[in-house]
Amino acid sequence: MVKTEMLTFKTKGNCDVVNITDEVTRAVGESAVTEGAAILFNVGSTAGITTTEYEPGLAQFDIRAAFERIAPEAGQYEHEKTWEDDNGHSHVRASLLGASLTVPIVDGRLTLGTWQQIILIDFDTRTRTRTVICQIVGE
Amino acid sequence: MVKTEMLTFKTKGNCDVVNITDEVTRAVGESAVTEGAAILFNVGSTAGITTTEYEPGLAQFDIRAAFERIAPEAGQYEHEKTWEDDNGHSHVRASLLGASLTVPIVDGRLTLGTWQQIILIDFDTRTRTRTVICQIVGE
Amino acid sequence: MVKTEMLTFKTKGNCDVVNITDEVTRAVGESAVTEGAAILFNVGSTAGITTTEYEPGLAQFDIRAAFERIAPEAGQYEHEKTWEDDNGHSHVRASLLGASLTVPIVDGRLTLGTWQQIILIDFDTRTRTRTVICQIVGE
Numbered sequence: 010m011v012k013t014e015m016l017t018f019k020t021k022g023n024c025d026v027v028n029i030t031d032e033v034t035r036a037v038g039e040s041a042v043t044e045g046a047a048i049l050f051n052v053g054s055t056a057g058i059t060t061t062e063y064e065p066g067l068a069q070f071d072i073r074a075a076f077e078r079i080a081p082e083a084g085q086y087e088h089e090k091t092w093e094d095d096n097g098h099s100h101v102r103a104s105l106l107g108a109s110l111t112v113p114i115v116d117g118r119l120t121l122g123t124w125q126q127i128i129l130i131d132f133d134t135r136t137r138t139r140t141v142i143c144q145i146v147g148e
Numbered sequence: 149m150v151k152t153e154m155l156t157f158k159t160k161g162n163c164d165v166v167n168i169t170d171e172v173t174r175a176v177g178e179s180a181v182t183e184g185a186a187i188l189f190n191v192g193s194t195a196g197i198t199t200t201e202y203e204p205g206l207a208q209f210d211i212r213a214a215f216e217r218i219a220p221e222a223g224q225y226e227h228e229k230t231w232e233d234d235n236g237h238s239h240v241r242a243s244l245l246g247a248s249l250t251v252p253i254v255d256g257r258l259t260l261g262t263w264q265q266i267i268l269i270d271f272d273t274r275t276r277t278r279t280v281i282c283q284i285v286g287e
Numbered sequence: 288m289v290k291t292e293m294l295t296f297k298t299k300g301n302c303d304v305v306n307i308t309d310e311v312t313r314a315v316g317e318s319a320v321t322e323g324a325a326i327l328f329n330v331g332s333t334a335g336i337t338t339t340e341y342e343p344g345l346a347q348f349d350i351r352a353a354f355e356r357i358a359p360e361a362g363q364y365e366h367e368k369t370w371e372d373d374n375g376h377s378h379v380r381a382s383l384l385g386a387s388l389t390v391p392i393v394d395g396r397l398t399l400g401t402w403q404q405i406i407l408i409d410f411d412t413r414t415r416t417r418t419v420i421c422q423i424v425g426e
Contacts, residue, residue, distance in 0.1 A: 011322045011323055011425050011426050013322060013391060013393055044150045044152060045150055045283075045285070046187050046283060046285070048324050048389050048391055050389070050390060050391050050398060052398055052399070052400045052403070053400040053402070053403055054338060054339055054340040054400060054402055054403040054404075059243045059244070059246055059247070060193055060242075060243065060246075060247045061193055061239060061242075061243045062193040062227075062239055064227065064230050064231075065226070065230065066225065066226030066227035066228070066229060066230040066231075066236070067225075067226070067227045067236070067239050067240070067243075069226070070225075070226040070227075071219075071225045071226055071227050071236050071239065071240050072240055072243055074223075074240075075218055075219045075240045075244060078217070078218060078219075078356070079218060079353055079356060079357060080349075080353045080356075084352075086344065086345075086348075086349045087343070087344030087345070087347070087348040087349055088340075088342065088344035088345045088348075088349050089344070090344060091342050091343065091344040092342075092344075097344070097345070097349050100339060100340055100345050100349065101345070101349050101350055101352075101353045103338075103339075104337045104338065104339045104345075104350055104406075105244070105337070105353060105383070105384065106244065106246075107246060107337055107338075107384075107385060107388065108337070108338045108388070108390075108403070109388050109389045109390065110246065110247065110248050111187050111189070111248045111250055111389055112189060112247075112248065113152060113187055113189050113281045113283040115152055115281070120189060120191055120281045121191070122191045122192040122193060124192070124193055125191070125192055125193040125247075126193075128243075142391045142393070142398045144323075144324060144391040146285070146323070146324070146424070146425070147150050147285070148150050183289045183291060184289055184422075184424070185326050185422060185424070198382045198383070198385055198386070199332055199381075199382065199385075199386045200332055200378060200381075200382045201332040201366075201378055203366065203369050203370075204365070204369065205364065205365030205366035205367070205368060205369040205370075205375070206364075206365070206366045206375070206378050206379070206382075208365070209364075209365040209366075210358075210364045210365055210366050210375050210378065210379050211379055211382055213362075213379075214357055214358045214379045214383060217356070217357060217358075218357060244383070245383065245385075246385060249385065249386065249387050250326050250328070250387045250389055251328060251386075251387065252291060252326055252328050252420040252422040254291055254420070259328060259330055259420045260330070261330045261331040261332060263331070263332055264330070264331055264332040264386075265332075267382075285424070286289050286424070287289050
């Protein structure tokens with residue numbers, strides 16, 4: 010069985026870390042899948058998906074600081090010369106983080122750890138409405 | 149067909165790189181799947197999964213040095229103020245590396261390269277017993 | 288249904304960013320899958336797969352600069368002492384980027400954004416012929 014939902018999230022940009030676990034959990038619950046996986050995919054090239062312990066220290070500060078080391082906001086980006094925009098660092102960060110995450114489902118539940126949440130990180134420089142594909146495959 | 153196993157590994161922490169290829173290969177062999185994929189997922193938010201050529205230089209030194217540049221162990225982390233613990237860098241590294249990896253199966257075998265092994269990297273600051281979900285889907 | 292293709296790409300190495308979207312799109316179109324996912328996996332331990340807006344600024348300069356910060360080409364790598372070769376940085380970068388990407392298929396099409404392409408990044412220090420497994424699963 011394959012069941013696909015388009016989830017949407019309003020984001021603030023600038024490394025906004027959004028906890029999307031509840032929406033994915035709901036989609037899994039509404040599907041009839043008890044054993045399988047949730048394939049998550051961010052549509053667009055300035056955001057990505059991963060997991061973390063969702064608490065303010067990590068979500069608002071520590072993750073941001075690491076991406077600032079990898080691709081500083083104030084750096085020089087050829088991408089910005091191509092389009093005369095300001096989000097070169099957003100693209101680079103998103104490519105490094107990755108657009109997809111696959112979480113197994115066992116006994117009808119996501120196999121996340123107790124302190125592990127699914128997050129969407131929006132690296133763009135403005136508010137956005139993001140689409141995350143949530144595709145549930147299995148039996 | 150979907151077949152799910154919980155694999156467990158004792159880890160030493162502090163960027164311990166563990167070669168989990170043999171356990172995944174065994175699980176694939178014991179399933180009846182000849183064409184499909186092995187979905188691997190680390191349960192918990194201070195470890196991740198990827199591939200590398202598993203040899204001591206990369207596993208014990210070079211990968212560790214890169215994560216030290218991205219999220220230094222001695223850095224300041226708001227996460228540590230939240231919980232009064234010492235593993236802020238562990239969380240940041242794990243989020244960047246990612247919790248899931250999907251490896252196709254063709255003719256009953258994982259499509260890894262000759263010098264490519266599946267590794268679990270434990271970034272936590274102490275010994276742990278890790279659970280990796282190994283879910284085999286296919287025909 | 289599971290349909291697997293081995294795609295091959297000639298690459299130049301040294302952080303060569305190759306747009307593989309057309310080949311994956313063709314494979315999806317030739318399969319009978321209308322709802323499911325394309326599981327992509329790079330065989331080998333010195334290249335990886337992700338998405339980006341494929342334009343020259345990002346592809347030739349900005350992504351490269353970020354990986355140079357994470358694992359500098361001129362750095363010291365224990366891997367190079369093990370094998371007396373020169374691609375320690377290539378391995379570290381590939382492990383960080385990751386070998387697999389899963390893109391959902393809806394109505395027979397990949398759910399990529401308008402400005403989002405699938406890329407293979409070859410970090411090795413020489414020309415290579417790369418194999419990417421493109422496995423299409425679904426209904």
